Amino acid sequence: MARVLKNKELVNTRLAANYGGWMYCEQCNENIGYLCYSTYDRLEMQYQCNCGSTGSLLLDFDDSKIGEDCHDELVIVKNRLCCPKDHDPLITILDKKVAKYELKITCKSCGSIYQKDKQ
Numbered sequence: 001m002a003r004v005l006k007n008k009e010l011v012n013t014r015l016a017a018n019y020g021g022w023m024y025c026e027q028c029n030e031n032i033g034y035l036c037y038s039t040y041d042r043l044e045m046q047y048q049c050n051c052g053s054t055g056s057l058l059l060d061f062d063d064s065k066i067g068e069d070c071h072d073e074l075v076i077v078k079n080r081l082c083c084p085k086d087h088d089p090l091i092t093i094l095d096k097k098v099a100k101y102e103l104k105i106t107c108k109s110c111g112s113i114y115q116k117d118k119q
């Protein structure tokens, strides 16, 4: 079922589909990662691409829950960052393509808000 976006703010960034799929830096057109369509409730991310451009994404939905801060680490399964509780794959960041990033992502099934960064 299609979800209804509430906020969608992309800066210097392109998404392959409405609220998921490959993420591209708009300056150099490199893909910087992949956002799973149906498993997240909210994404907030800032990054600096290797080309020097900085970009950001903010996405959430009409039916997004508020979520709860969680200090557990996301687990990496086949380069996907996954929720450690239910193992839902949430997002892939291609570490080699970005100089740094900061992300906050809410898992839809358990409502945990995870943070991860590379400085």
Ligand SMILES: [Zn+2]
Residues within 6 Å of the ligand: 025, 026, 027, 028, 029, 030, 049, 050, 051, 052, 053
């Ligand atoms: Zn770039």
Ligand SMILES: [Zn+2]
Residues within 6 Å of the ligand: 083, 084, 085, 086, 087, 088, 107, 108, 109, 110, 111, 112
């Ligand atoms: Zn979860």
